[in-house]
Amino acid sequence: MNYFPFVAGGVALLLAGLLIWSLRRAGKRKPISNELVLGDFVCEHIAYLPQIRQSLLDQDIHFLSGKGHRRLAQKIRRERRKITLAYLDALRNDFDQLLNLARVVAVLSPELVPGQEWKRLQLTMIFAVKYRVLRTRLLLGASVSEPLCGLSMVVSKLAIDMERAITELGERAALGSETGSTLD
Amino acid sequence: MRFVLALLSQYQYSIWGFTVAVQAAFLIYLLVRRSSKDYPLFCFYVFAGILQAGVLKLTYWRWGFDSVRGWEIAWTTQVFVVSSRAAAVGELCHKVLAPFHGIWGLAWRILLGTAALVVILALVLGGHDWVRIATTVDLGLECGMATAIVILFLFARYYHLPLTFPQRWMGLAFCLYSCFRILNDAVFQHYMQGYASVWTLADGVGFLMCLALWIRAMWKWNSERATTLTMLPSAIYEALIPQVNQSLLTLNEQLSRLWKHEAKRA
Numbered sequence A: 001m002n003y004f005p006f007v008a009g010g011v012a013l014l015l016a017g018l019l020i021w022s023l024r025r026a027g028k029r030k031p032i033s034n035e036l037v038l039g040d041f042v043c044e045h046i047a048y049l050p051q052i053r054q055s056l057l058d059q060d061i062h063f064l065s066g067k068g069h070r071r072l073a074q075k076i077r078r079e080r081r082k083i084t085l086a087y088l089d090a091l092r093n094d095f096d097q098l099l100n101l102a103r104v105v106a107v108l109s110p111e112l113v114p115g116q117e118w119k120r121l122q123l124t125m126i127f128a129v130k131y132r133v134l135r136t137r138l139l140l141g142a143s144v145s146e147p148l149c150g151l152s153m154v155v156s157k158l159a160i161d162m163e164r165a166i167t168e169l170g171e172r173a174a175l176g177s178e179t180g181s182t183l184d
Numbered sequence B: 001m002r003f004v005l006a007l008l009s010q011y012q013y014s015i016w017g018f019t020v021a022v023q024a025a026f027l028i029y030l031l032v033r034r035s036s037k038d039y040p041l042f043c044f045y046v047f048a049g050i051l052q053a054g055v056l057k058l059t060y061w062r063w064g065f066d067s068v069r070g071w072e073i074a075w076t077t078q079v080f081v082v083s084s085r086a087a088a089v090g091e092l093c094h095k096v097l098a099p100f101h102g103i104w105g106l107a108w109r110i111l112l113g114t115a116a117l118v119v120i121l122a123l124v125l126g127g128h129d130w131v132r133i134a135t136t137v138d139l140g141l142e143c144g145m146a147t148a149i150v151i152l153f154l155f156a157r158y159y160h161l162p163l164t165f166p167q168r169w170m171g172l173a174f175c176l177y178s179c180f181r182i183l184n185d186a187v188f189q190h191y192m193q194g195y196a197s198v199w200t201l202a203d204g205v206g207f208l209m210c211l212a213l214w215i216r217a218m219w220k221w222n223s224e225r226a227t228t229l230t231m232l233p234s235a236i237y238e239a240l241i242p243q244v245n246q247s248l249l250t251l252n253e254q255l256s257r258l259w260k261h262e263a264k265r266a
Helices: A004-022 A045-055 A059-066 A070-107 A114-139 A146-183 B002-032 B040-063 B068-097 B101-126 B133-158 B165-219 B234-265
Strands: none
Touching: A004 B133, A004 B165, A059 A070, A070 A114, A070 B101, A070 B234, A114 B234, B002 B040, B002 B165, B040 B068, B068 B101, B068 B133, B068 B165, B101 B133, B133 B165
16 A cells, blocks of 8 residues: 555645744734844843742741641742742743844844754754743642752853843944044 | 536636636736736746646647646646746745845755755655656645745744735745645545546645635735845854853753752652
């Protein structure tokens, strides 16, 4: 029996599905701007890291449980989990903003390095999967403490690095134009 | 059976005639509105369809619908029409991506390479005899075009590229028509002669529906000004992107650590 028609049929359906998925919200995309506004991607959530870190400490939960306030300890644990989830979402937002900047830079660049683009796509996909899994685990009741702080620091470092690189490039461009006008 | 075939034939002829009339009216509309300036290859494709209909009408009148000569001429003209559609698909890809030099430089190789690979795969995996080779080539080309359009839209989605209304609907119609033809060709290859009349009828109906989508696309067409974007100096890309990728890698490692930490605690 020739299976080719079935394979071809499957391919056609898969392509049609991918087409519809890729066209979702296509009409709502904003036109690409030439201006890169630094203020748009300042990571604001990182400022709450000390409070989050404090809320993630287990000592007071143990203290309450030890004193016999089990219900209260459970309630506090639940609320802290909610806060942790909200913080994780906020970090994801910061990450997305930075990724968006990288995207705009790529779109407005005269030449792209295929290796770098492929690497970024791969890393973004891995991040998306890991983030989903982690979020689900948190929803199921797991608790996080120090590693979340590490994650926040990475996002914050990424923002600082990007800001510094753009500022340096801006200064270099300004210096270049000044030199050019002096030579004229 | 003979009655059914005769009936189908009548349906085919009426759909065929209606399609050609709509195509001709659409072509006139495109020329009057000067859309041909923005999409010359698409207009040529519409014209090629009308031309093919004329040639086939003469062929069937001279040699009959079931003749070998009719079959040969039909598939020869089909290669011409499918090629012009492939050119129109290429034109659409260029329209969407060309304003972004870096992306276009990266995408055209991927688009062309993937489309060619898909055509070759379809031809090799098809493994059909010489009777079916025409439909296999047709199927391969359709697979290549559908893949190219899907990759184009995936690129646009990943880089958040703006798509105009006509571009979206034209691409949608091109891809859906190709997918429909892949299915139709696949069924045709399985049943061959017994499905020939239904295949022609189904193709006619499918094309008519896609023609409606193209008309909808071009109805809202306004002369597209070439997007002029001031490109950033290459130094920005070279400085920022490796840094972003490195940070993403670290971030993923942090997530993995978080994961392992959780497992240990549990």
